[in-house]
Amino acid sequence: MNKKRIGYIVLALLGLGLITGFIVYKKVINPEHREIFEESTDFIIDAEDLQFHFLNDPEAGTLKYMNKVIETYGTVTEVGSNLIIIEQKIQANFLESNTQKVLVGDVIRIKGRCIGFDEFLLLVKIDQATTIKTN
Numbered sequence: 001m002n003k004k005r006i007g008y009i010v011l012a013l014l015g016l017g018l019i020t021g022f023i024v025y026k027k028v029i030n031p032e033h034r035e036i037f038e039e040s041t042d043f044i045i046d047a048e049d050l051q052f053h054f055l056n057d058p059e060a061g062t063l064k065y066m067n068k069v070i071e072t073y074g075t076v077t078e079v080g081s082n083l084i085i086i087e088q089k090i091q092a093n094f095l096e097s098n099t100q101k102v103l104v105g106d107v108i109r110i111k112g113r114c115i116g117f118d119e120f121l122l123l124v125k126i127d128q129a130t131t132i133k134t135n
Helices: 001-029 045-054 059-064
Strands: 043-046 069-079 081-087 088-096 106-118 123-134
Touching: 001 059, 043 045, 045 059, 045 069, 045 088, 045 123, 059 106, 069 123, 081 106
Parallel strands: 043 069, 088 123
Antiparallel strands: 069 081, 069 106, 081 088, 106 123
16 A cells, blocks of 8 residues: 555544544533423322332332433422422422422422432432422
């Protein structure tokens, strides 16, 4: 092979490597931010049943619910500035301070993205939560 042909091959491989690197960066390392409140709900499930799925079979619960949009409901047992605990089973983190007045004992329905299960505290973690309805 002559040097000119080898130069073209190296240049093509470098270009292919750059394109692949850019795609990996955009899709894996820095994906677009999801607007969970605008997405359709994948599952509607009460707090007790959701926690049961993770306690009963953690791997199956993770495969089924991880990174899915979930609507869940139950009685509020703790309130923080950006989070609430529902029935000591769900920890819902809000993007902003929960402006709606939620008190301990309220029945609440939230929508958010399941990000996993805390095996130490036995809480299903939900982020980007929004309040759907409070009674």
